[in-house]
Amino acid sequence: MSTSSHSYPMRSGDDQHSYIHHSSYQKAGINGAEEKTRQFILEKLDLQLNSGLSTFRIADFGCSIGPNTFHVVQSIIDTVKVKHVKQNNETRLVPLEFQVFFNDQPNNDFNTLFRTLPPSSEREYFSAAAPGSFYGRVLPRNSIHIGHTSYTLHWLSKVPEHVCDKKSSAWNKNYIQCNYLIEEVIKAYKVQFIKDMDVFLDARAEELVPGGLMIVLGHCLPDGVPLYETWQGHVVDTIGDCLMDMAKSGILSEEKIELFSFPVYFPQFSELKGEIEKNGIFFIEMMESIGHPLEHMSITTDFITSMFRALLTTLIEKHFGDGVVDELFNRFAKKLSEHPFDFEMWKTQVVYYVVLKRK
Numbered sequence: 001m002s003t004s005s006h007s008y009p010m011r012s013g014d015d016q017h018s019y020i021h022h023s024s025y026q027k028a029g030i031n032g033a034e035e036k037t038r039q040f041i042l043e044k045l046d047l048q049l050n051s052g053l054s055t056f057r058i059a060d061f062g063c064s065i066g067p068n069t070f071h072v073v074q075s076i077i078d079t080v081k082v083k084h085v086k087q088n089n090e091t092r093l094v095p096l097e098f099q100v101f102f103n104d105q106p107n108n109d110f111n112t113l114f115r116t117l118p119p120s121s122e123r124e125y126f127s128a129a130a131p132g133s134f135y136g137r138v139l140p141r142n143s144i145h146i147g148h149t150s151y152t153l154h155w156l157s158k159v160p161e162h163v164c165d166k167k168s169s170a171w172n173k174n175y176i177q178c179n180y181l182i183e184e185v186i187k188a189y190k191v192q193f194i195k196d197m198d199v200f201l202d203a204r205a206e207e208l209v210p211g212g213l214m215i216v217l218g219h220c221l222p223d224g225v226p227l228y229e230t231w232q233g234h235v236v237d238t239i240g241d242c243l244m245d246m247a248k249s250g251i252l253s254e255e256k257i258e259l260f261s262f263p264v265y266f267p268q269f270s271e272l273k274g275e276i277e278k279n280g281i282f283f284i285e286m287m288e289s290i291g292h293p294l295e296h297m298s299i300t301t302d303f304i305t306s307m308f309r310a311l312l313t314t315l316i317e318k319h320f321g322d323g324v325v326d327e328l329f330n331r332f333a334k335k336l337s338e339h340p341f342d343f344e345m346w347k348t349q350v351v352y353y354v355v356l357k358r359k
């Protein structure tokens with residue numbers, strides 16, 4: 001089973017606005033959980049998943065264009081190698097070979113991804129692309145030993161039904177995201193989130209070998225905290241304000257903005273946990289919320305502007321056409337400069353860290 005998926009990859013290429021240069025916030029979150037992953041693999045991974053195992057297969061779902069995905073897979077490989085030595089008699093040790101599948105939407109910039117792979121002299125794995133939405137199967141059954149995904153599952157497979165329908169009570173007329181201000185909008189996004197989570201988990205359960213691990217890292221909301229009270233939510237609402245300013249200047253049509261909404265939903269922690277438990281297809285080996293390493297640091301206007309531009313360019317251009325992004329983010333940067341960002345007055349999302357084992 002799969003959903004009808006829309007595709008909005010991160011900003012491609014390697015120019016000054018590319019995701020490849022503006023994903024350090026995500027990298028910091030990944031680094032913050034790295035030691036947990038290492039310890040869990042060392043303590044819990046069973047390398048006798050298949051008898052006669054000689055090729056260990058890893059998949060990074062929603063890999064984008066790097067460099068974070070390369071760091072993730074190398075860290076997993078280094079840890080599996082240590083585990084392999086510990087679990088086997090070194091005098092009869094059969095070296096493992098590693099194969100890594102990089103998954104993302106078909107219009108992801110795989111050219112940049114593979115062009116920037118670590119040099120073959122430093123790379124300990126064979127690499128392959130697995131294009132396709134992870135809201136559905138992208139790999140053969142029982143083929144993966146460890147799956148990984150980070151900062152991906154808040155991206156829904158599509159904008160929920162009725163959110164852009166003028167005749168619906170769920171029409172998100174005044175906002176470009178689900179910021180938790182309109183109950184009917186929240187319900188519509190939640191329905192889509194539940195559908196997508198079930199499809200994601202079902203697909204991964206088929207692809208993983210029995211006993212295989214799925215490591216999931218991402219942003220969610222603390223229980224009881226709506227998105228509009230967080231700094232991340234405020235940033236996107238401000239981008240929406242800038243779009244409306246452009247409409248008042250005659251650059252965009254107000255109607256087109258009213259029919260625009262991001263396919264993004266941040267669940268609250270207990271909601272996410274409940275959906276994984278309800279699915280029931282994995283053992284939850286670990287699930288906890290952790291702070292982001294940068295949450296207590298003052299992030300600059302340039303940093304915020306560059307990060308969100310890399311994240312949202314494709315989505316904005318798809319709806320509004322070329323030539324909008326420069327004007328939009330120039331206005332956004334100016335607005336943030338005129339009204340300096342006070343992180344102390346905003347709440348923050350948390351990072352969730354989940355390790356699932358296939359039953």
